[in-house]
Amino acid sequence: MTDTAAPIERTLILVKPDGVRRGLVGEVVRRVEAKGYSLVAAELRTADDALLAAHYAEHLGKSFYQPLVDFMASGPVLAIVAEGQRVIEAFRLLAGATDPTVAAPGTIRGDLGRDWGVAVQQNLVHGSDSPESAAREIALWFPTL
Ligand code: IDP
Ligand code: MG
DSSP states (O other), X not given: OOSSOOOEEEEEEEEOHHHHHTTOHHHHHHHHHHHTOEEEEEEEEOOOHXXXXXXXXXXXXXXXXXXXXXXXTSSOEEEEEEEEETHHHHHHHHHOOSSTTTSOBTBHHHHHOOOXXXXXXXXXXXXXXXXXXXXXXXXXXXXXX
């Protein structure tokens, strides 16, 4: 521990098309705000293939890549930038494990998600996994921020 203040971070959160279709936008935003983080930007939009290819570039070539991109383009997502000390780490913990069937109860995925037929894919939310990812993803989704 040091006595210097932790820097204020920003993270990109997406409520994925399954979350929007199920009416869970408010529940996700409620959890982010209740934890104490601030919203910097929020926009409901349907992502195009170019944006999703850039967003998920790290997964290109994996078996789940094209089904994932197709799912993410299947309807609107709520893209959010949230802000606060250690928000990147904190939202990953709020989201829970990638596979919603086994994500811990208490987390967004664990409380609200399940396997709907394509294992792992429909897990309600995305959250940036590092400061570098957050900067890259915020620039993609909100180029004017
Ligand atoms: P994360 O969202 O927890 O960071 P990643 O490994 O970065 O998980 O995967 C990105 C997204 O790709 C996941 O959120 C999920 O929607 C989907 N995904 C990951 N692994 C699989 C899989 O094995 N099958 C189908 N979809 C997957
Ligand atoms: Mg990831």
